[in-house]
Amino acid sequence: MDTQLSEQLFTKYSHLVYQQCGINLHDGKKALLQARLNKRLRLTGFRSYKDYYDFITQSENAEEMVHFLDAISTNLTYFFRESQHFDLLQQSLLEPLLEEKRRLGNRRIRIWSAACSTGEEAYTLAMCVLPGLGDLKQWDFRILATDISTRVLEVCARGVYSAEKLEKVPANLRRLYFHAHPSGDHEVAPLLKEVVTVRYLNLQTPFPFKGLFDFIFCRNVMIYFDKPTQEVLINKISQFLAPGGCLFIGHSESLTGLKHSLTYLKPAVYRK
Numbered sequence: 001m002d003t004q005l006s007e008q009l010f011t012k013y014s015h016l017v018y019q020q021c022g023i024n025l026h027d028g029k030k031a032l033l034q035a036r037l038n039k040r041l042r043l044t045g046f047r048s049y050k051d052y053y054d055f056i057t058q059s060e061n062a063e064e065m066v067h068f069l070d071a072i073s074t075n076l077t078y079f080f081r082e083s084q085h086f087d088l089l090q091q092s093l094l095e096p097l098l099e100e101k102r103r104l105g106n107r108r109i110r111i112w113s114a115a116c117s118t119g120e121e122a123y124t125l126a127m128c129v130l131p132g133l134g135d136l137k138q139w140d141f142r143i144l145a146t147d148i149s150t151r152v153l154e155v156c157a158r159g160v161y162s163a164e165k166l167e168k169v170p171a172n173l174r175r176l177y178f179h180a181h182p183s184g185d186h187e188v189a190p191l192l193k194e195v196v197t198v199r200y201l202n203l204q205t206p207f208p209f210k211g212l213f214d215f216i217f218c219r220n221v222m223i224y225f226d227k228p229t230q231e232v233l234i235n236k237i238s239q240f241l242a243p244g245g246c247l248f249i250g251h252s253e254s255l256t257g258l259k260h261s262l263t264y265l266k267p268a269v270y271r272k
């Protein structure tokens with residue numbers, strides 16, 4: 001089994017990752033890539049980094065490419081992460097949007113959690129919006145949750161979380177929107193699953209959407225992309241924001257230096 005990833009192979013892998021999903025693995029990320037590759041090599045039985053590279057770059061092995069990208073992506077997330085965003089949504093943005101929609105007779109509300117990881121962001125959004133809607137039958141409300149990692153999407157679709165993961169969920173919402181799962185963990189209520197649609201989507205590919213989104217959460221993923229990739233992504237995303245709709249990015253991310261047509265609203269929130 002290889003023990004050292006050569007500079008030359010590291011460069012090849014980082015180009016591959018950049019080209020496949022936009023993630024920028026600079027020199028400081030070599031140890032991280034190697035650790036994650038080791039895991040994948042152990043699981044698949046490959047003994048050399050080069051053989052594995054040659055394997056995943058053959059088109060007939062596209063499935064292993066998905067697992068490779070799964071292995072190298074960082075999936076940290078939690079319920080109510082960067083909670084200012086959810087406060088803003090609930091306290092300032094949702095009601096005016098609903099009023100405007102009622103006035104126009106438009107019952108459609110769409111939110112997109114782009115790069116949703118294991119789903120905590122999408123379910124947090126559902127818990128924040130549902131109480132404001134009153135009678136759900138009056139609305140056509142959906143949250144789209146997408147990610148490039150099929151592994152995290154399975155967790156998202158299953159909607160089962162440990163007690164530890166629920167720590168940031170207020171007790172009243174825990175009672176309302178979770179129930180005990182036979183495993184001893186907690187499962188999101190059917191209502192939350194009903195409004196959340198889980199799909200695979202690589203943000204580097206064209207978006208397949210027909211309609212526009214009222215809110216787009218694209219948080220803590222751009223940080224892995226370089227500036228040109230971020231700029232292309234932000235402009236692609238903007239095209240799918242409804243007029244007046246808002247884009248939320250991570251608080252450690254920034255649109256500074258990127259050409260875009262959105263207006264700053266609050267820290268890490270931009271309006272079309």
Ligand SMILES: C[S@@+](CC[C@H](N)C(=O)[O-])C[C@H]1O[C@@H](n2cnc3c(N)ncnc32)[C@H](O)[C@@H]1O
Nearest residue numbers: 021073076077115117148149202203219220221
């Ligand atoms: C750190 S998580 C962010 C989760 C959540 N948005 C949050 O802020 O807590 C980053 C996610 O981005 C996903 N990701 C990375 N590159 C992607 C791409 N090109 N397309 C879609 N998702 C991607 C990863 O799989 C990972 O689940």
